[in-house]
Amino acid sequence: MPRTARASDSGVTAAEAVEALFAASRALVAIAARSLADVDPDVTLPQYRALVVLAARGPQRVADISAELQVAASTGTRMCDRLVRKGLARRSRPASDRRVVRLTLTAAGWRLVQRVSEQRREQLAGIVAATGGGWHPSVAPALRAFTAAAGEVPESEWWLGYPSMDDTERPPEG
Secondary structure (H helix, E strand, O other): OOHHHOEOOOOOEHHHHHHHHHHHHHHHHHHHHHHHHHHOOOOOHHHHHHHHHHHHHOOEOHHHHHHHHOOOHHHHHHHHHHHHHOOOEEEEOOOOOOOOOEEEEOHHHHHHHHHHHHHHHHHHHHHHHHHOOOOHHHHHHHHHHHHHHOOOOOHHHOHHHOOOOOHHHOOOOO
16 A cells, blocks of 8 residues: 555544544634634734744744745735734844844734634634543644644743843743
């Protein structure tokens, strides 16, 4: 059997897993969109994703955000300009290299990411509760592995603990 058609120990083929993830991703995107719209309907999903990149990875150059989001540099620049105008991010120059301009979350940007995350968790908790508990032991490790393979940084490792940041780049208080 080709690798993609081989069944796992559970009897599920890779193709079936892809289809299940594809369907679940539609539901997850809908939850993300609803959560964001409930908190701030003026922020787009791509803009929110840029805020999440800043929350997860710390201060970034606009070029790095554009690369992470896989958008053209000009698109990334316009998106980041809008985030700055909305007061959700700010530009700063690290003391170590004044030539570099980095985007950093403001307190308002950090609060937005936190509120949207809380909304999403509430919606997901409701869905998990509605499904019963039989699949919980296997789904959590599988989704953690999927998340790691996709290159996402777990929230517990977001930039709050980065020891290399100077005081101007630390997460906002309050």
